[in-house]
Amino acid sequence: MEGLKMKTKIALLLAIIMLAMFILPACGNKSASGETLNVNVGPDPDTIDPALNSSVDGATMIIHAFEGLMTLDKDGVPVAGQAEKYEVSDDGKVYTFHLRDDLKWSDGKALTAGDFVYSWNRAISPDTAADYEYMFEVVDGYTDGTLNVKATDDKTLVVTLYNAVPYFLELTAFPTFSPVRKDLIEANGESWAVEAKTYIGNGPYKVKEWVPGSHITMTKNKNYWDYKNLGAENIKFVLMEEDTARLNAFQKKEILFTDDMPNDEIDAWRDKPEFNLAGQLGTYYVSFNVQKAPMDNKLVREALTLAIDREFIVKEIGKSGQEPAGAFVSTGLSDADPAKEFREIGGDYYDPSDYEGNLAKAKELLAQAGYPNGEGLPQIEYLCNEGSGHQAIGEAPQDMSQKIGVNITLVSQEWGTCLN
Structure with missing residues (x-):
């Protein structure tokens, strides 16, 4: 029973x-193909729709293809992303974000403040059924089903919170708060997030190819505002489920990075220079x-x-x-x-x-x-x-x-x- x-x-x-990640980077920063970094963060993601994803591997891919109002630096501190600057009211409840000039989606279409209004309300819609919709409860209007988020013009987004919260800027860097394309979602439904031609983002990379069970390849987004400072030309997410297969691929230099390995191999790798531990906030429950x-x-x-x-x-x-x-x-x-x-x-x-x-x-x-x-x-x-x-x-x-x-x-x- x-x-x-x-x-x-x-x-x-x-x-x-504290869920430590097992990080095994190779000695160099390029794979045999030159400008393509082959990495592994997991198997095929269940979804890479920013509103629907609730897994670490999916989020890792999403933050390469999308960017929120703010992004996080290497120390986890929120810094300017799509928003170049912002102001906060004296009571801490109203945030006014000013988007960068000439922001574009990866297909060249202009990105506006209205895209954030649509995307955030889509994330809390019962029809979307997003796991992380509750993260918007700090925004005024959440309980009524329509967020108090307004685009006063194409470059200005005004967000009114229910109460002042000290972590709101961090939330705007979270994948669920990323903008998505209304026209593509309405035309393609859920399939918009599984085809490279419709998976259009606003982040530093864009999906070039997704071969289920094999790999997801991303290439630099030439329409990204900070394109000139991006690294490798391509990132190939090699999709593998088994920890042993990941470790074997790393040892054969087929991948330069994996964030997991068999637990019974940890002691043997602990003192090797390739093995690194990085702390990560999270509860295994x-x-x-x-x-x-x-x-x-x-x-x-x-x-x-x-x-x-x-x-x-x-x-x-x-x-x-x-x-x-x-x-x-x-x-x-x-x-x-x-x-x-x-x-x-x-x-x-x-x-x-x-x-x-x-x-x-x-x-x-x-x-x-x-x-x-x-x-x-x-x-x-x-x-x-x-x-x-x-x-x-x-x-x-x-x-x-x-x-x-x-x-x-x-x-x-x-x-x-x-x-x-």
């Missing part, structure tokens, strides 16, 4: 444990199906949460600087006082270092829920990405839950299927 489907999913921004028993019972959910030995997962599976999550928001995010970390001020829900105490509490909660030692609890299904790292992480709570009498069946799926 199915009692639950759990999902593992990496959130992109504001939804947050389990999502419960609260619409079905027994996961509609918060006592059961808390018991299963406490049964997970986070320190074991970090040390024995992750092995790459991750931190055990005692709460949802990770380290690295400031509190209201920017000199202090939210994690330190907010505290933890649980102490990850006291696993035995957590197990004892988990058993108490199960008994309170009417399932002493797991008796009477239906079989639980855990859904995860079939990548080796995700599989290993899924196997950990599968084993750990048995300590409180709970049996879990692990079901792994290809990443795109898992997302849906």
Whole structure:
């Protein structure tokens, strides 16, 4: 009997444990083809529609083809993107963005402030069903279904917020806030984002070719405002699902970069100069199906949460600087006082270092829920990405839950299927 489907999913921004990326750049910055950089950030993306994407690999591709009002520098600080400058009202609620002169889409058509008005409202539309539509809730009009975002002329965008928020500029650099083409979407529907001829963006690169299961090739966008300062002529995203295949391709110099590798290879690569760790904000979490028993019972959910030995997962599976999550928001995010970390001020829900105490509490909660030692609890299904790292992480709570009498069946799926 199915009692639950759990999902593992990496959130992109504001939804947050330290998930280190495995970065393996080659010694040079050019591949054998000269001006083409061959890299791997994952398999075929589920979507590269800026409004619909919710994965890291898809976002990596999107930020090459699109650009928001602001963009982020190497330190994650928002800097001018499509907007050359902006002003903020004294109460912090009204932002006026001034677009750069002569902005164009990659096909040469003029880009205007009205494109942002359309795109942001499209992202919150129920018809679009964007995963990240809630990120627009800081904008006035969100609850009414029409954002208080106005193009006073082709180069001026006025955004009124519901309340002043200190991170609004960072939001405008997030992929979901990118402008998209109304004419192409209305003419082609969802297929606009799968064909190179209709996937028209405003970013530094444009899609030249997408061969499913093989590669997505992007070439420099000559209509981009900062074209003269771009790097390689082409970027070829080699599409691979399996971690072992990625590592083999890197060793054969078929790709110059991959952001993942088999967990059991980490120790062997740790001291090699090609191996680098880069911290990334994000929380690896389990999502419960609260619409079905027994996961509609918060006592059961808390018991299963406490049964997970986070320190074991970090040390024995992750092995790459991750931190055990005692709460949802990770380290690295400031509190209201920017000199202090939210994690330190907010505290933890649980102490990850006291696993035995957590197990004892988990058993108490199960008994309170009417399932002493797991008796009477239906079989639980855990859904995860079939990548080796995700599989290993899924196997950990599968084993750990048995300590409180709970049996879990692990079901792994290809990443795109898992997302849906």
